[in-house]
Amino acid sequence: MRRKLTVPTIADVYRAIPTPITAVAARVGEQDIAMVLSSFVALSDDPALVGISVKRGSSTWPLLREATSLGINILTGGHSGLIDSYSLPSHERLVGSTYRADAGAIIIADAPTSLVCHIEREIEMGDHIFVVLAVDNVLHDPKIGRPIVHHQRRVTELMEYQI
Numbered sequence: 001m002r003r004k005l006t007v008p009t010i011a012d013v014y015r016a017i018p019t020p021i022t023a024v025a026a027r028v029g030e031q032d033i034a035m036v037l038s039s040f041v042a043l044s045d046d047p048a049l050v051g052i053s054v055k056r057g058s059s060t061w062p063l064l065r066e067a068t069s070l071g072i073n074i075l076t077g078g079h080s081g082l083i084d085s086y087s088l089p090s091h092e093r094l095v096g097s098t099y100r101a102d103a104g105a106i107i108i109a110d111a112p113t114s115l116v117c118h119i120e121r122e123i124e125m126g127d128h129i130f131v132v133l134a135v136d137n138v139l140h141d142p143k144i145g146r147p148i149v150h151h152q153r154r155v156t157e158l159m160e161y162q163i
C-alpha cells in the first residue's frame with residue numbers, strides 16, 4: 001500500500017518557529033492605531049536597529065508609516081485583549097488597553113519592553129515589506145512581565161530552565 005506523503009508548506013514551517021508577539025502602534029492625526037506583529041527581530045546594537053515584516057496589502061501599514069514615531073511593544077499574557085483585536089479596524093484595536101503617546105509613538109502599559117522608533121528603510125521582500133527601524137528611546141523593565149511567543153498560531157508562555 002502506498003503512503004501519501006504530507007509535505008509541509010513553507011508557511012507551515014514558519015509557523016513552527018516561535019517568535020515574540022509585538023504591537024506596533026502610533027498616534028496618526030486624531031487616531032491611535034495598532035497592529036499585532038510576530039515578525040519582530042533585533043538587527044543591530046550600534047546603531048540600534050530593529051526590523052518588522054509587514055504583509056503587502058496591509059491596510060494598517062500605510063497609516064502607521066506616516067507616523068513621526070512608532071512604538072514597538074513586546075506583549076505579555078496580560079495583553080490578550082489587544083492580541084485578539086488584530087482583526088478589528090486598526091483604530092479600534094487599542095480600545096480597552098491602557099497606553100500613552102510619546103512623540104507620536106504609542107507606549108502600551110505593562111509591556112516589559114517598548115521601543116520608540118523611526119523608519120530607517122523599507123525593503124520589498126516577496127509578499128512582505130521588511131521595515132528597518134532605528135531605536136530612538138527604550139523603556140525596559142523585565143520585572144513588569146514575561147514576553148509571550150507565537151507558535152503554531154497559538155500564544156505560548158516561555159519555559160525557563162537553568163543551563
Ligand SMILES: Cc1cc2nc3c(=O)[nH]c(=O)nc-3n(C[C@H](O)[C@H](O)[C@H](O)COP(=O)(O)O)c2cc1C
Nearest residue numbers: 035036037038039053054055058059060086087150
Ligand atoms: C499573533 C499575530 C501575529 C501577526 N504577525 C504579523 C506579521 O508579522 N506581519 C503582518 O503583516 N501581519 C501579522 N499579523 C496580522 C496583522 O496583525 C493584521 O491583522 C493584518 O495585517 C491585517 O490587518 P490590516 O489590513 O489592518 O493590516 C499577525 C496577527 C497576529 C494575531
